[in-house]
Amino acid sequence: MVIMALDHTRDYFHIDAMTGDPLNPDTTTGILFFTRWITHFCAPTFVFLSGLSAYLSAQKKTSAQASKFLLKRGLWLVVVEIVIITFGLTFNPLYNFIILQVIWAIGCSMILLAFFSRISYKLVLIIxxxxxxxxxxxxxxxxxxxxxxxxxxxxxxTAFGTVIPIGNNHFIGVFYAILPWTGIMFLGYAAGKWFTNDYDPITRHKNLKNYGALALIIFVALRLLSVYGDPVPRKEYHDLFKNILSFFNVSKYPPSLEYTSLTLGFALTFLVIAESIKNKVFKVFSVYGSVPFFYYTIHFYLLHSILILLFFLEGNTTKQIIQIPFLFRPVKFGYDLWIVYCIWLVVVISLYYPCKWFKKYKATHKNWWLNYI
Structure with a gap:
């Protein structure tokens, strides 16, 4: 959750965010590449853990109840993406550009999971x-x-910035193809069995280590062969640094097999380590992780509010507000990367106590709607 906000902060505030590719070895710098690349681990881990959570939640319900809840929650997330997240991203009350990203993909995947999990656990794993x-x-x-x-x-x-016109002045931008993310969620659901109370922790750790290592081996093998597993094969340069960047520059849109193997390989390995971490820093980060949907939603609104403030402080006028897709975000607007990092830290720190409050609220209240937030 914390790292994810870094990339969104870069989108709003980095001077080259609208014109450059931070992952292009020909034009990027090491720190800019890392700033974008490190956030690759957020979405697949988030989707995988959503599937894992769905499995654990289903253990407290009948098959029919679990399926019904996944269906309703999936539909709710699609509505949230269109209405709440899109507005937070764009601040456009006319919704001229509807943006479909990770919440949309999770919602659609939950709808599919509602049907297939009702049939068979093994079927979910195979699919x-x-x-x-x-x-x-x-x-x-x-x-x-x-x-x-x-x-x-x-x-x-295969969606990568697929724009579908709806009339003359309204568009839908599909940035997350559904089924590749559905596959990741289904694998998370299958892994949920390892996290039940009666599952042996030693066996769980062994599974996480072995499958994490296998995923990383698959990534390295596919990347070296450059035959299958990513729509953009790695590029060879007469420069060691650029070759390293190219090797790790895997496609997120949609999440290629190489991208998924790399990110989930590290995520599975980290899950083993995370179980044994018990310190103050861990407790701080766990606050954000305890209310991910709440944090994810409001961090867009905070980022965009800061953007409006800086937009006018920079001397922009109301004539420059209308930009597509983000209002108040001119193409030639922005700052150096170190300022982006400062804004990111301000946003993350500012959201700590609201997230802590909401975490406590969820723990002390049993309202039905809290299951959807």
């Missing part, structure tokens, strides 16, 4: 493996010539 390992096959074939079929393939499998 998860097939989606994670097989979705990159669509990169090997040309897109369908039919516009409708092409849009469906993009939305389900």
């Amino acid at each position: 998860g493996i097939l989606l994670v390992f097989g979705h990159n096959i669509f990169n090997l074939f040309p897109a369908p010539k039919d516009e409708t079929a092409g849009s469906i393939i993009k939305i389900l499998f």
Whole structure:
């Protein structure tokens, strides 16, 4: 949650965020590459743990109850993405540009999980493996010539900034293809069995270590071969530093097999370490992790409010407010990277006590709607 906010802060406040690619070895710097790359670990870990949480939550319900809850929560998240998150991102009350990102992908994946988990745990696992390992096959074939079929393939499998016009002045931007993320959630659901109370902790740690190591081996093997597993093969340079950057520059949109293997490989390994961490720093970070949806939602509103303040302090006028997709965010607006880091820290620190309050509120109240936040 904390690292995730860094990338969104960069989007709003870095001078080159709208014009440059921080992951391009030809133009980036080491610190800029790292600033963007480190946030790669957020979305897949978040989606994987969402699936894991869904499994644990289902243990307290009947199969029908668990399925019904996942369906309702999934539909709710799709609505939240369209109405609440899109407005927080854009501050555009006319919703000229609706942005579909990770909450949309999680919501759609939960809807699918509601159906398949009702049928069989093994079916969820098999579908998860097939989606994670097989979705990159669509990169090997040309897109369908039919516009409708092409849009469906993009939305389900290959979306990367797919913009769908709705009338003359409204657009939907699909930035998270559904099914590759569904595969990650399904694998998280399958791993949930390791975290039940009656599961042997030693076996759990062994599983996490072994599968984490296997995922990293798969990443290295696929990256070296550069035949399958990522729509953009690694590039060779006559420069060691650029070659290192290129090796780790894997595709997030959609999450390629190489990207998923790299990020979840480290995430599974870290889950072993995290179980034994019991200190004050861990307790601070756990506050954000205890209320991820609450934190995720309000951090956009705080970032955009700061953006408006700096927008006017920089001497911009009301004539420059309207920008697509983000209002108050001109293309040539922004600051050096160190200022971005300062704003990020201010935002994270500012949200600590609101998150701590809401964590306590959830623990002391049993309102039904708290299950959806």
